[in-house]
Amino acid sequence: MGAGAVGCYYGGMLCRAGHQVMLIGRTQHVEAIRRHGLLMDTTGFRAHIPVQASVEVGDIQGASLILCCIKSNDTENAAAMMAPFVGPDAIVLSLQNGVENAKRLQAKLLRTVYPAVVYVAVEMMGPGHLKHHGRGELVVGPSAMSSDMLEDFAKAGVPVRVSDNVVGELWAKLILNCAYNAISAITKLPYGPLFENEDARDLMRLVVRECLAVAQRESITLPGDSWQGVELIAATMSGQFSSTAQDLMRGRRSEIDDLNGHIVRRGQSLAIDTPANQALYSLVKLLESAFTANQL
Amino acid sequence: MGAGAVGCYYGGMLCRAGHQVMLIGRTQHVEAIRRHGLLMDTTGFRAHIPVQASVEVGDIQGASLILCCIKSNDTENAAAMMAPFVGPDAIVLSLQNGVENAKRLQAKLLRTVYPAVVYVAVEMMGPGHLKHHGRGELVVGPSAMSSDMLEDFAKAGVPVRVSDNVVGELWAKLILNCAYNAISAITKLPYGPLFENEDARDLMRLVVRECLAVAQRESITLPGDSWQGVELIAATMSGQFSSTAQDLMRGRRSEIDDLNGHIVRRGQSLAIDTPANQALYSLVKLLESAFTANQL
Numbered sequence: 001m002g003a004g005a006v007g008c009y010y011g012g013m014l015c016r017a018g019h020q021v022m023l024i025g026r027t028q029h030v031e032a033i034r035r036h037g038l039l040m041d042t043t044g045f046r047a048h049i050p051v052q053a054s055v056e057v058g059d060i061q062g063a064s065l066i067l068c069c070i071k072s073n074d075t076e077n078a079a080a081m082m083a084p085f086v087g088p089d090a091i092v093l094s095l096q097n098g099v100e101n102a103k104r105l106q107a108k109l110l111r112t113v114y115p116a117v118v119y120v121a122v123e124m125m126g127p128g129h130l131k132h133h134g135r136g137e138l139v140v141g142p143s144a145m146s147s148d149m150l151e152d153f154a155k156a157g158v159p160v161r162v163s164d165n166v167v168g169e170l171w172a173k174l175i176l177n178c179a180y181n182a183i184s185a186i187t188k189l190p191y192g193p194l195f196e197n198e199d200a201r202d203l204m205r206l207v208v209r210e211c212l213a214v215a216q217r218e219s220i221t222l223p224g225d226s227w228q229g230v231e232l233i234a235a236t237m238s239g240q241f242s243s244t245a246q247d248l249m250r251g252r253r254s255e256i257d258d259l260n261g262h263i264v265r266r267g268q269s270l271a272i273d274t275p276a277n278q279a280l281y282s283l284v285k286l287l288e289s290a291f292t293a294n295q296l
Numbered sequence: 297m298g299a300g301a302v303g304c305y306y307g308g309m310l311c312r313a314g315h316q317v318m319l320i321g322r323t324q325h326v327e328a329i330r331r332h333g334l335l336m337d338t339t340g341f342r343a344h345i346p347v348q349a350s351v352e353v354g355d356i357q358g359a360s361l362i363l364c365c366i367k368s369n370d371t372e373n374a375a376a377m378m379a380p381f382v383g384p385d386a387i388v389l390s391l392q393n394g395v396e397n398a399k400r401l402q403a404k405l406l407r408t409v410y411p412a413v414v415y416v417a418v419e420m421m422g423p424g425h426l427k428h429h430g431r432g433e434l435v436v437g438p439s440a441m442s443s444d445m446l447e448d449f450a451k452a453g454v455p456v457r458v459s460d461n462v463v464g465e466l467w468a469k470l471i472l473n474c475a476y477n478a479i480s481a482i483t484k485l486p487y488g489p490l491f492e493n494e495d496a497r498d499l500m501r502l503v504v505r506e507c508l509a510v511a512q513r514e515s516i517t518l519p520g521d522s523w524q525g526v527e528l529i530a531a532t533m534s535g536q537f538s539s540t541a542q543d544l545m546r547g548r549r550s551e552i553d554d555l556n557g558h559i560v561r562r563g564q565s566l567a568i569d570t571p572a573n574q575a576l577y578s579l580v581k582l583l584e585s586a587f588t589a590n591q592l
Contacts, residue, residue: 186482187582197585203578206571275502279575282499286483289493 001060001082003029003053005122005243006095007069008130010138010158012040015051017156022060023053030055032128041125042132044157057081065149066092068105068113072258075101079108086111093144097177097243098258099170114144117169121240133240141166163223171220172229175211177242177259179204179230182280184242185254186287192238195231204230206276211263217270244284251291256284297356297378299325299349301418302391303365304426306434306454308336311347313452318359319349326351328424337421338428340453353377361445362388364401364409368554371397375404382407389440393473393539394554395466410440412456413465417536429536437462459519467516468525471507473538473555475500475526478576480538481550482583488534491527500526502572507559513566540580547587552580 001007003025015021015038023033030053037048060066060082070078075096086092092113094102102115117140121133137159145153145160153160163169180191183200194200208226215222247254260281267274297303299321311317311334319329326349333344356362356378366374371392382388388409390398398411413436417429433455441449441456449456459465476487479496490496504522511518543550556577563570 183579183582186579187586189582189586194582197582199578199581199585203575206574210571275506275569276571276575278502279499279572282495283479283482283579285495286479286485286490286493289495290483290485 001057001066001078002069002071002074003033004069004071005124005130006118006120007067008038008040008124008128009120009122009132009136010067010069010095011051012038012049012130013136013156013158014153016040016047016049017152019152019156021051022063023051024057024060025053025055027055028127029053029124032126036128039129040132041130043134058085061085062087063090066090067116068092068094068096068101070096072096072098072101072255073253075104076108079105083109091145091149093140095138097173097255098262099167099174100258100262114141115166115170116140116144117166117173119173121237123241123246134237137161139163139166139169165221165223168221168223171215171218172222172224172226174259174262175208175215175222175226176229176233178211178263178277178280179207180233181242181244181254181259182256182284185244185248186280186283188241188245188249190239190241191234195234203276207260207280210267210272210274210277213272214263214266214270214274217272218266248284248287248291253288254284256281256288260284297353297362297374298365298367298370299329300365300367301420301426302414302416303363304334304420305336305338305416305418305428305432306363306365306391307347308334308345308426309432309452309454310449312336312343312345313448315448315452317347318355319347320353320356321349321351323351324423325349325420328422332424335425336428337426339430354381357381358383359386362386363412364388364390364392364397366392368392368394368397368551369549371400372404375401379405387441387445389436391434393469393551394558395463395470396554396558410437411462411466412436412440413462413469415469417533419537419542430533433457435459435462435465461517461519464517464519467511467514468518468520468522470555470558471504471511471518471522472525472529474507474559474573474576475503476529477538477540477550477555478552478580481540481544482576482579484537484541484545486535486537487530491530499572503556503576506563506568506570506573509568510559510562510566510570513568514562544580544583544587549584550580552577552584556580 001024003023011021011023033053037050093116095116095118102113105113116138120136125131139161244254260277263277264274297320299319307317307319329349333346389412391412391414398409401409412434416432421427435457540550556573559573
């Protein structure tokens with residue numbers, strides 16, 4: 001569900017390994033994929049994958065596994081559209097940024113939805129054309145996938161790590177998103193050059209510190225050192241522009257409400273100051289409003 | 297000294313009123329002004345003003361009044377170049393942003409330099425072509441100008457207010473610059489639309505609050521309510537882009553070190569957190585580094 005870069009990557013990898021996959025997405029991608037297959041331009045191979053694609057949400061019917069790869073802003077709408085078609089035995093995973101999407105899906109679908117933490121550097125280069133810059137692993141909780149499914153994913157080239165602290169893992173990813181996404185979007189710089197810049201690192205340190213203060217008060221146990229995580233992103237995804245940067249470059253609304261915006265809102269509830277996150281949040285909202293205004 | 301928008305505006309206004317004025321500036325502006333005069337496109341008139349112009353700092357020799365209208369980053373260099381040519385009776389004013397430029401000039405010129413707070417919305421549209429969007433008043437301390445000089449300025453259409461708290465006035469302007477300049481530069485929006493945006497106002501409030509905390513610890517008495525000042529700028533300079541925005545659009549280094557950068561440095565010295573100012577400072581430095589990198 002959702003044939004953006006993340007949906008196309010995981011759907012394409014599973015299809016390539018012989019699984020029956022249906023991508024549900026927007027017209028432009030679906031038409032291109034139906035005509036030429038999904039062009040996967042990955043660090044390991046380049047191929048046209050003959051994956052099925054549809055614009056009809058109803059075509060999820062009968063799926064044994066549903067990967068929700070939609071933008072956070074669309075979660076509620078998409079869930080409402082999916083609800084009538086999710087079979088009773090289907091397993092539903094949320095492959096989304098932010099820490100609230102599985103909960104939101106669950107509330108609308110009235111069933112368990114498992115969050116999966118996604119680490120992949122991908123972007124759509126054009127209709128039905130996926131570019132993969134690196135990584136591709138998922139992190140899920142112990143009950144999200146059967147051991148057969150884990151094996152299927154591994155065979156398909158999608159390493160899945162099982163964590164007994166998936167909420168902490170989601171927060172760890174959220175903190176990385178808070179550190180990089182807005183700054184990459186505002187400056188139009190990829191992760192590597194950002195991290196090499198001392199001013200950017202100063203700002204990212206402030207952002208991470210605020211996130212940690214909120215996480216601590218939320219009783220989140222983070223799985224590792226957040227700053228080491230920030231360093232690792234620069235090293236493993238140096239050329240990557242954040243999804244927020246990609247959204248803004250394309251004149252689309254970003255997920256900032258679920259990234260720095262989440263920290264700001266939780267900070268307000270908990271009486272924790274989050275001015276660095278607020279600054280990044282406000283600036284991205286302003287940049288969004290500027291292109292929205294231009295479109296009017 | 298300095299034939300950018302501020303230097304051209306005040307030099308042009310005084311020349312138009314019959315005073316002998318020499319603009320010291322860069323080749324492109326000086327050549328255009330020598331050929332066609334200074335084109336002043338103001339809210340009150342449009343005229344070619346036959347003001348003298350030179351690229352030679354030595355041509356300040358003999359001046360009874362020197363208005364330093366150079367960028368903060370150039371203060372030290374310009375002062376060193378000016379020093380041999382400033383006459384013993386010359387009055388030197390600093391018409392610059394930031395709160396340290398008069399002190400810096402003074403240290404190099406070894407004489408009193410009076411700060412003047414500048415409220416004018418101007419920009420250079422091209423070589424020798426000045427566009428004035430509104431306002432134009434100066435604020436100086438009690439001993440900066442004689443009553444004759446104040447009268448001369450008034451007759452030339454340059455209202456000068458004398459304040460016995462010029463340091464407080466400089467800080468009031470600094471706080472406005474901290475609130476608007478970086479955000480206007482990052483979002484490429486003028487003051488009016490910025491202030492109408494709730495997210496921008498949230499951010500500006502954080503910035504102003506941090507500035508006030510620093511100002512208070514510096515024992516600065518601000519002349520009025522800072523937030524009312526922010527509102528007034530939106531009302532009186534709605535279409536204006538900040539000088540920082542103009543600098544970045546032209547691929548020039550901005551004065552951010554003397555604006556939000558000053559608050560960050562003073563905050564560090566005084567152990568006052570200034571994350572919102574740090575965020576804006578870092579982002580502008582990053583945007584500067586991005587175009588510097590592109591030029592290499």
